[in-house]
Amino acid sequence: AAPPPSLERALAVRGGGLWGAYTQLLDDKPLITKMCTSLLGFTIGDLLAQGFVEKSGDGIDWKRLTRMATFGFFCHATTGHYFYNFLDAQIPKVTPLTVALKVLIDQTMWAPLFMVMFFSYGCLFDGTPELIAKKCKNDIFTAVKGSWFTWVPAHTINFAFSPTEQRLLYINTIQIFFNIFMS
Numbered sequence: 001a002a003p004p005p006s007l008e009r010a011l012a013v014r015g016g017g018l019w020g021a022y023t024q025l026l027d028d029k030p031l032i033t034k035m036c037t038s039l040l041g042f043t044i045g046d047l048l049a050q051g052f053v054e055k056s057g058d059g060i061d062w063k064r065l066t067r068m069a070t071f072g073f074f075c076h077a078t079t080g081h082y083f084y085n086f087l088d089a090q091i092p093k094v095t096p097l098t099v100a101l102k103v104l105i106d107q108t109m110w111a112p113l114f115m116v117m118f119f120s121y122g123c124l125f126d127g128t129p130e131l132i133a134k135k136c137k138n139d140i141f142t143a144v145k146g147s148w149f150t151w152v153p154a155h156t157i158n159f160a161f162s163p164t165e166q167r168l169l170y171i172n173t174i175q176i177f178f179n180i181f182m183s
């Protein structure tokens with residue numbers, strides 16, 4: 001069977017290959033492409049956490065995996081797409097000062113908000129909305145502190161070298177390992 005027309009066009013336009021297809025999909029349908037990328041990144045991260053870090057012996061916790069995957073799809077990709085596009089539009093230059101400013105904004109404003117979203121989504125998904133405030137109060141500082149150790153160096157590279165449209169792909173690659181920490 002022939003590839004779908006959009007994939008066929010991507011292979012022709014970008015010189016072929018998976019990277020060409022991905023970048024063409026980013027051009028054609030940026031949000032849904034990023035949503036699928038985040039779905040994959042959060043799924044892989046949680047599978048690795050469950051299989052190699054936690055090793056419960058009880059097999060895969062499918063509810064948890066679904067919670068992580070759907071968070072990536074619905075929340076991480078959509079909010080990240082709009083936040084990073086906005087940030088790059090407001091601070092378009094790439095200089096050491098602007099990179100540092102973007103990292104500062106990301107880690108002092110976005111990281112705490114992101115953690116609140118993460119914990120809230122988890123509690124809502126699990127049917128325990130009454131635990132959102134307690135979860136945030138107990139875990140937000142640890143999560144944000146972990147974020148600083150991971151994302152300050154990662155975003156320094158990200159903001160200096162990644163084009164806006166590919167920023168979430170880079171983030172999702174790092175996110176796989178950060179999700180192991182978050183899990």
